[in-house]
Amino acid sequence: MHHSGFVNIIGNPNVGKSSLLNELIGEKLAIINAKAQTTRHRIFGIYNDDDYQIVFSDLPGVIKPAYKMQESMMGFVKEALQDADLFLFMAELGDRQFKDERILAKLQEAEEPLYVAINKIDLGDQASLDAEMAYWSEKFPKAKKIFPISVKEKFNLKELFHSIKSEIPEGPEWFPKDQLSDKNDRFIVSEIIREKILTNFQQEIPYSVQVLVEGFQEEPDIIRTRAVIIVARDSQKNIIIGKGGSMIKKFGTQARKSMEEYYGKKVFLETFVKVDKDWRDDDRKLKKYGY
Numbered sequence: 001m002h003h004s005g006f007v008n009i010i011g012n013p014n015v016g017k018s019s020l021l022n023e024l025i026g027e028k029l030a031i032i033n034a035k036a037q038t039t040r041h042r043i044f045g046i047y048n049d050d051d052y053q054i055v056f057s058d059l060p061g062v063i064k065p066a067y068k069m070q071e072s073m074m075g076f077v078k079e080a081l082q083d084a085d086l087f088l089f090m091a092e093l094g095d096r097q098f099k100d101e102r103i104l105a106k107l108q109e110a111e112e113p114l115y116v117a118i119n120k121i122d123l124g125d126q127a128s129l130d131a132e133m134a135y136w137s138e139k140f141p142k143a144k145k146i147f148p149i150s151v152k153e154k155f156n157l158k159e160l161f162h163s164i165k166s167e168i169p170e171g172p173e174w175f176p177k178d179q180l181s182d183k184n185d186r187f188i189v190s191e192i193i194r195e196k197i198l199t200n201f202q203q204e205i206p207y208s209v210q211v212l213v214e215g216f217q218e219e220p221d222i223i224r225t226r227a228v229i230i231v232a233r234d235s236q237k238n239i240i241i242g243k244g245g246s247m248i249k250k251f252g253t254q255a256r257k258s259m260e261e262y263y264g265k266k267v268f269l270e271t272f273v274k275v276d277k278d279w280r281d282d283d284r285k286l287k288k289y290g291y
């Protein structure tokens, strides 16, 4: 008998949702960063074995939208409230605020089983963990299980995974068994580049950048790919490029190395920078960039 189902991971920005997804499926699929709002889309990470297919959804952290791109980000979260077989609410030690009462209410009343994972327990002691467990079990009286975890130290992840597995109903294969994600290579390349931009720049740059991959050709020994880095203003273009091209060269090389690791192959990466004024607030442009 085959089992399949959707496990949707919901929580505040920065609690470790993308880190957990990567651990659960054993691949670095979703980008991880200490900056909030790193994840902008819904990303499927698919776990496969002979008898199971579990589709984990990594999602943007729940926020109050301030511009159109963020509205679209919260649209992905709302969609994920509709199609879960299991909800995994994720919190981190010491972070109890939740920005959207309606999402909270929906989770509290959900028919589907709800698990709570409290992450980053490596950062606290037993007393703070006890207080946190008490808080969340009161907040989610219907929660079937609460797991203290540390993705960083890989603590309690196997137990969490086995428990999740036991909740997955009978069902067909939704995706081919060798498929790891619903996202294609162009998306993965653009996310790898965006990750390097997030780690190399401060302030508004991480929130103003979009990466559009225009070419991806896989040859026997090399992958050739071409990416346009889109910014919202001229001044941002200069920052991205850096003095004499130093910055774009630096993060471009880092991105290429990550891609070579991910694909196990040599990569030739070309990068360009383009200004697309105020793209984050323009419906037509957002659509073009996949929001």
Ligand SMILES: Nc1nc2c(ncn2[C@@H]2O[C@H](COP(=O)(O)OP(=O)(O)O)[C@@H](O)[C@H]2O)c(=O)[nH]1
Pocket: 012, 013, 014, 015, 016, 017, 018, 019, 020, 031, 032, 033, 034, 035, 036, 037, 038, 039, 061, 119, 120, 121, 122, 123, 149, 150, 151, 152, 153
């Ligand atoms: N100390 C600690 N840090 C963690 C743990 N899990 C994730 N992080 C860090 O928390 C930050 C946010 O992680 P990320 O997965 O991007 O969170 P997301 O926004 O919920 O997807 C990153 O800097 C991670 O390295 C953990 O168990 N312990």
Ligand SMILES: [Mg+2]
Pocket: 017, 018, 019, 030, 031, 032, 038, 039, 058, 059, 060, 061
């Ligand atoms: Mg994330």
